[in-house]
Amino acid sequence: MSESHKQVVTVVTTVNGERFERDVEPRLLLSDFLRHELGLTGTHVGCEHGVCGACTVLFDGEPVRSCLTLAVQAQDHEIGTVEGLASGPEDLHPIQQAFWDAHGLQCGFCTGGILLTMLPFLEKNPNPTEQEIRHALSGNLCRCTGYQHIVDAVLRAAAMMRSGDGNG
Amino acid sequence: MKPxxxxxxxxxxxxxxLAALAEHGDDAKILAGGQSLVPMMNFRLAQPAMLVDCNRLRDLEFIRVAPTGELRIGAMTRQRQLERDPLVARHAPLLHGTVPYVAHPQIRNRGTVGGSLAHADPASELPVVALTRDFKLRLQRSGSERWVAAKDFFVGLLETALEPEEMLTEIVIPPLPSRTGWAFTESARRHGDYAQVGVAALVTIDSHGDCQGAKLVYLSVGETPMAAPRAAELLTGSPLTEESFAAAAEMASTQEIDPSADIHATEDYKRHLARVFTVRVLREAAGRAAAAGE
Known part of the structure; x- marks a missing residue:
């Protein structure tokens, strides 16, 4: 196919509860759509082949790799990104507060993907063991922390979410 | 890194x-879960002229038990659903027990049963389960269909019996015979990575506890999932003992698999893993068969 022949598809999708409509090439990845079309740069792009987990977003509530999903596939689906976690720009979701408290991030590149992987995990497993957390984290790479503080943060987040106390 | x-x-x-596939043939590629195809497109290892996205085919997302006891699964069923579905746990325990080895939850949330089988990566788990459990695969094209057994489906490296205008739409899993145990294990450098070696076992015992039939199928040791029928034959008709497990493991790992060295493992190491894992899965499957017979 020549470069001059470019199909354009209109995609209508809901991101963090807000409806968006954009004309995109079908080859545009969901990760790039979020970052470049919608300006939601909290979704990070690491390996772009599904290994690192930095681009993880919620697709109808389930964590998926946005670099392995086409933007056009978000048509009529609900996407959640890290920007949608807290109720306002000055607020933190309990899981974010727990990462802050437990020093669960250093450079922060992997953090958004980890939060969006751990949130549905904690909703289904409100009282996980450390081993279960480590297993659930296995699809997200972090090169700074050695994971220990991330595990601590998730344990703390689980306790905060169980008690319904956003401030721990 | 863009398609x-x-x-x-x-x-x-x-x-x-099916009409789109009939029209575009070899130029078209089916997009199911996209968890293998999209990375290949990101790397530009795959550059299809046309993608036929099947994600709107909700009719192909189902798991149900037929009156005959067969488990029928729609090709677009997400791998994650297999893990969560009690029907799969009851009627296809090997499949249920093996799915958690497939990549990571984020991948399994998108990845489909049909996509993994049609991709036919010799390092992937579902083709091994398909061969071990004699899946029947429904291949449809515009106006007609055919059923293909798993043993006739995987024909080469990333190559199946599917014609360009055909689509895998449904999988049928026969009921597990009585007094049958199963097991799967694999080794990967990190959890969720492509496995260096993996093996599935099925063992059926008779009322005396002797082996009535066995099956061993390996991943990452050849261009397709590879069965070891001669090792299984060694087990059949005799009591299941550590000695018979060792003999079967010796046969399978030295005579029946064809591993190649890669950056993670030499050929010898893969044969060693295959030998050790064969004993482990046979022991576990035999234990489950004995428990099922009680």
């Missing part, structure tokens, strides 16, 4: 999907 341009259609029905 090359392609034309895109997302048909709303199976008929339209």
């Amino acid at each position: 090359a341009p392609f034309d895109y259609v997302a048909p709303g029905s199976l008929e339209e999907t």
Whole structure:
């Protein structure tokens, strides 16, 4: 196919509860759509082949790799990104507060993907063991922390979410 | 790291999907979960002229038990659903127990049963389960269909019996015979990575506890999932003992698999893993068969 022949598809999708409509090439990845079309740069792009987990977003509530999903596939689906976690720009979701408290991030590149992987995990497993957390984290790479503080943060987040106390 | 341009259609029905495949043939590629295809497109190892996105075919997302006791699974069923579905746990425990080895939850949330089988990566788990449990695969094209057994489906490296205008739409898993145990294990550098070696076992015992039939199928040791029928034959007709497990493991790992060295493992190391894992899965499967017979 020549470069001059470019199909354009209109995609209508809901991101963090807000409806968006954009004309995109079908080859545009969901990760790039979020970052470049919608300006939601909290979704990070690491390996772009599904290994690192930095681009993880919620697709109808389930964590998926946005670099392995086409933007056009978000048509009529609900996407959640890290920007949608807290109720306002000055607020933190309990899981974010727990990462802050437990020093669960250093450079922060992997953090958004980890939060969006751990949130549905904690909703289904409100009282996980450390081993279960480590297993659930296995699809997200972090090169700074050695994971220990991330595990601590998730344990703390689980306790905060169980008690319904956003401030721990 | 971006896909090359392609034309895109997302048909709303199976008929339209099959018509698109009939029209575009070899130029078209089916997009199911995309968890293998999209990385290949990101790397530009795959540059299909047209993608036929099947994600609107909700009719192909189902798990149900037929009156005959067969488990029928729609090709677009997400791998994650297999893990969560009690029907799969009851009727296809090997499949249920093996799915958690497939990549990571984020991948399994998108990845489909049909996509993994049709991709036919010799390092992937579902083709091994398909061969071990004699899946029957429904291949449809515009106006006709055929059923293919798993043993005739995987024909080469990333190559199946599917014709360009055909689509895998449904999988049928026969009931597990009585007094049958199963097991799966694999080794990967990190959890979720492509496995260096993996093996599935099925063992059926008679009322005396002797082995009535066995099956061993390996991943990452050849161009397709590879069965070890001679090792299984060694087990059949005799009591299941550590000695018979060792003999079967010796046969399978030295005579029946064909591993190649890669950056993670030499050929010898893979044969060593295959030998050790064969004993482990046979022991576990035999234990489950004995428990099932009680």
